[in-house]
Amino acid sequence: MELMAHLADGFATSLTSLNLLIVVIGVTVGLFIGAMPGLGSVNGVAIILPITFIVPPSSAIILLAAIYYGAMYGGAISSILLGIPGASTAVATTFDGRPMAQKGQAGLALIAAACASFVGGTISVVLFTLFAAPLADVALAFGPAEEFALVLLAFTTFVGLGGDDVLKTLMMICLGLALSTVGLDLISGQPRLIFFDQPGFYSGISFLVLAIGVYGIGEILYTIETQKSAPSVTPAKLTFGELWYGVKELNKHWKTMSFGSILGFFVGMLPAAGATPAALMSYGIAKLMSKTPERFGKGTIEGVIAPETSNNAASTGSLLPMLTLGIPGSPTTALLLGGMVMWGLVPGPMLFIEQPDFVWGLISSLYTANVAAVLVNLALIPLFVWALRMPFTVLCSLVFILCIVGGFAPSQKMHDVWLILGFGVGGYLLRKADYPMAPLVLALVLGPLMEKSFRQTLISEQGNVLAFIERPLSGTFIAISVIFFLLPMLKHVNRWLGRKPSPAE
Amino acid sequence: MLTADRVIAAALMVLSAYFMWHATALPIGWNGMTGGPGGGAFPFWLSAIMFVTAGAIIVRSFRIKFDNPDTFFDQETLRAVLVVIGSLVVTITLMPWAGAYIALPLFLLWYLKVFGKHGWTLTLLLTLGTPVFLFFFFEVTLKILLPKGFTEPLFIPLYARFF
Structure with a gap:
C-alpha cells in the first residue's frame, strides 16, 4: 500500500490552505477562459504562465494544472449557451448541448456537462494514480537512446495519426525543432542561428514566447474574423430541482461515462490525439451503443455526457506521459513541461524519486481540482451567462495587454515582445493556411531533449548510429515510429493500387 | 486559396534557406573526432527537410485540379x-x-x-x-x-x- 501512503503524503501538500486557495483560483480562472469562445486550456495556460511567478514553483504548477482543468470544464459552457465551442475540445458538446439549450433545457445541459466532467476527471485521475509510478519505474531504465526514440515516436504520431496534412505537419515539426536550436550549441557551446546578430537570440527562443505568440496574439487575430457579430446567449436558470433531476438522469448512464473516461484517458496519452478526437470518438461510440441513436443530435443528455467525460479524462491522460516520461501528451502539457523546466523541475522518471513531495502533491491536487471545478462551475453559472455577454473587443484588448506584459515579464527584454508579435502574425497566417500548431509548439519544447539525447548517444557509442536500433526498447520505439511515419504513404499506395476514385478530401 | 498556399510555402522555403545559411557557421557534417554530428548539423538538416517539404507543397498545389473557392482574405x-x-x-x-x-x-x-x-x-x-x-x-x-x-x-x- 505504498501508493496510498504516497497519496496521503500528497494530500498533506495539496490540502494546505495556500494550495487549496490556488486550486480554487485556478479552476475559476480556467472556467472563465474555457468559457470564452475561441480560448481554451492551451491559451489560458500560455497567457497565465508568465504571471505564475507570484507563487512558489510547486504551487505554480498546481495553479496551471487547475487552470487546465477549469478550462476543460468551461469549454462546455459556451458550447451549450452560445452554440460556439468554447475550445476545440468542446466541439462534440455542441452537437447535443445546443439543441438542449434551444429546447429550454440549458440548465440541465450545463449540470450534465459539469457532473460528467467530474466523473470523467475522477475516473481518469484514479487511472493516473495507478499508472504513474509503474510507468516511471519502467522509464528509469531509459538512456539517451530511448529518450531520442521516444521523442521521435511522439512526433511521428502527428504524422501517422494527426489527421492534418502530412506535408504541413512535417513542416511544422521541423520548424519547431529548427527554432529550438537557436542560441548556443548544447555540446560545444558555440553560438548558432543568431539572426541579424541580435544579442537576444543568444539565450535561444523560449517556448513561452512562441506559445504566447501563437496561442495569445495569433489566436485573437484568428478569432477577429470568425466573430464579427455578437453571439446570442441562451439564458439558463438553475434550480435545485433541476440539479437533482440531472444527477438522477446521469445515474442511468454509467456505461457511457465509464467508457468515455477510459477511452479519453488512453487517447489523451497520445501526443497527436488528445481531448478533441477523444471527445468526438466517445460521442460516436455512445451513439453506436445507445438504444435510441436517433435522439442524438436532437438534444439528448447522453450526447452531452459522452464527450464531456472523455475530454476531461483526456486532459488527465495527457499529463501522464509528461510527468513520467517527460514527453507531453498535448500542447497544453507541453507548456506545463516548459514551465516546470523554467522552475528547475525536470519532468521524467527521476522526478518521482527526487521530488516525491511535488509529484504526489500535484497528483492529489488533481483530485481537489476536480471537486473544486464541479462546485465552482455549478455555483457560478449565472456569472458565466453574464460574462458571455461581454463584447468580444473587451476580451481581445485585455488578452493583448496580458500577452505584451506577460511576454516581457520573465526575461524583461523588449526583444521577446517583438518575437511574440512576429510569432503571433506568423502563426496566424500559417494556421489560416491549415498548418497545425500543436506539433510546432511540441517540437520547440522537445527539440533540445531530442538533439541532446541523439548526440549523447552517438558520443557514448563512438558514432555508431545502429545503437538506436540495437537496444531493445529504443529499437521498438523506432520501429513503431517508422510504421507511423509510413502510415500516410501506405494509404496513398493503397488508393493508387486500388484505382478507386478518391473521396473528396 | 491556392495562391496563398503557394506564397506561404515559398516564404517558408526562403526562411529555411536562410536557416541553412546560418547553420553552416558551425560544422554541419559528421564529426569524426567525437563521434556524431557537428553543432550546425541539426539546424541545417532540419531546415533542409523544411526546404524540400515546402517545395513538395508547391508542386502539389499545381497538381490539384479543383481550387477551394474560399478566398484567403476577404x-x-x-x-x-x-x-x-x-x-x-x-x-x-x-x-x-x-x-x-x-x-x-x-x-x-x-x-x-x-x-x-x-x-x-x-x-x-x-x-x-x-x-x-x-x-x-x-x-x-x-x-x-x-x-x-x-x-x-x-x-x-x-x-x-x-x-
Whole structure:
C-alpha cells in the first residue's frame, strides 16, 4: 500500500490552505477562459504562465494544472449557451448541448456537462494514480537512446495519426525543432542561428514566447474574423430541482461515462490525439451503443455526457506521459513541461524519486481540482451567462495587454515582445493556411531533449548510429515510429493500387 | 486559396534557406573526432527537410485540379487584422521610449473607443484601471519593473512609497 501512503503524503501538500486557495483560483480562472469562445486550456495556460511567478514553483504548477482543468470544464459552457465551442475540445458538446439549450433545457445541459466532467476527471485521475509510478519505474531504465526514440515516436504520431496534412505537419515539426536550436550549441557551446546578430537570440527562443505568440496574439487575430457579430446567449436558470433531476438522469448512464473516461484517458496519452478526437470518438461510440441513436443530435443528455467525460479524462491522460516520461501528451502539457523546466523541475522518471513531495502533491491536487471545478462551475453559472455577454473587443484588448506584459515579464527584454508579435502574425497566417500548431509548439519544447539525447548517444557509442536500433526498447520505439511515419504513404499506395476514385478530401 | 498556399510555402522555403545559411557557421557534417554530428548539423538538416517539404507543397498545389473557392482574405477581415497588427506595432515601439504606462493605455483607448466603438464609461474604466492593476501586480507584488522610458522620474515618488 505504498501508493496510498504516497497519496496521503500528497494530500498533506495539496490540502494546505495556500494550495487549496490556488486550486480554487485556478479552476475559476480556467472556467472563465474555457468559457470564452475561441480560448481554451492551451491559451489560458500560455497567457497565465508568465504571471505564475507570484507563487512558489510547486504551487505554480498546481495553479496551471487547475487552470487546465477549469478550462476543460468551461469549454462546455459556451458550447451549450452560445452554440460556439468554447475550445476545440468542446466541439462534440455542441452537437447535443445546443439543441438542449434551444429546447429550454440549458440548465440541465450545463449540470450534465459539469457532473460528467467530474466523473470523467475522477475516473481518469484514479487511472493516473495507478499508472504513474509503474510507468516511471519502467522509464528509469531509459538512456539517451530511448529518450531520442521516444521523442521521435511522439512526433511521428502527428504524422501517422494527426489527421492534418502530412506535408504541413512535417513542416511544422521541423520548424519547431529548427527554432529550438537557436542560441548556443548544447555540446560545444558555440553560438548558432543568431539572426541579424541580435544579442537576444543568444539565450535561444523560449517556448513561452512562441506559445504566447501563437496561442495569445495569433489566436485573437484568428478569432477577429470568425466573430464579427455578437453571439446570442441562451439564458439558463438553475434550480435545485433541476440539479437533482440531472444527477438522477446521469445515474442511468454509467456505461457511457465509464467508457468515455477510459477511452479519453488512453487517447489523451497520445501526443497527436488528445481531448478533441477523444471527445468526438466517445460521442460516436455512445451513439453506436445507445438504444435510441436517433435522439442524438436532437438534444439528448447522453450526447452531452459522452464527450464531456472523455475530454476531461483526456486532459488527465495527457499529463501522464509528461510527468513520467517527460514527453507531453498535448500542447497544453507541453507548456506545463516548459514551465516546470523554467522552475528547475525536470519532468521524467527521476522526478518521482527526487521530488516525491511535488509529484504526489500535484497528483492529489488533481483530485481537489476536480471537486473544486464541479462546485465552482455549478455555483457560478449565472456569472458565466453574464460574462458571455461581454463584447468580444473587451476580451481581445485585455488578452493583448496580458500577452505584451506577460511576454516581457520573465526575461524583461523588449526583444521577446517583438518575437511574440512576429510569432503571433506568423502563426496566424500559417494556421489560416491549415498548418497545425500543436506539433510546432511540441517540437520547440522537445527539440533540445531530442538533439541532446541523439548526440549523447552517438558520443557514448563512438558514432555508431545502429545503437538506436540495437537496444531493445529504443529499437521498438523506432520501429513503431517508422510504421507511423509510413502510415500516410501506405494509404496513398493503397488508393493508387486500388484505382478507386478518391473521396473528396 | 491556392495562391496563398503557394506564397506561404515559398516564404517558408526562403526562411529555411536562410536557416541553412546560418547553420553552416558551425560544422554541419559528421564529426569524426567525437563521434556524431557537428553543432550546425541539426539546424541545417532540419531546415533542409523544411526546404524540400515546402517545395513538395508547391508542386502539389499545381497538381490539384479543383481550387477551394474560399478566398484567403476577404477585404473586411484583411483590413481589421492589419489595423490591429499595426496598432500593436505602434504600442510595442512606444513602450521602451514612452513607457508601458503610456503605451498600453493609449492602445486600450484606441482599441476600445475607436476599433471597438464602445462607450466612454467602459473605455475609461478599463484604460485607467488596467495600468493601476499592472503596477500593483507586476511592480509591487512581483518586483518586475516594466519599461518606463522618459516617464521614469514620475515614478520615483511611487517607488519610495511602495518599496
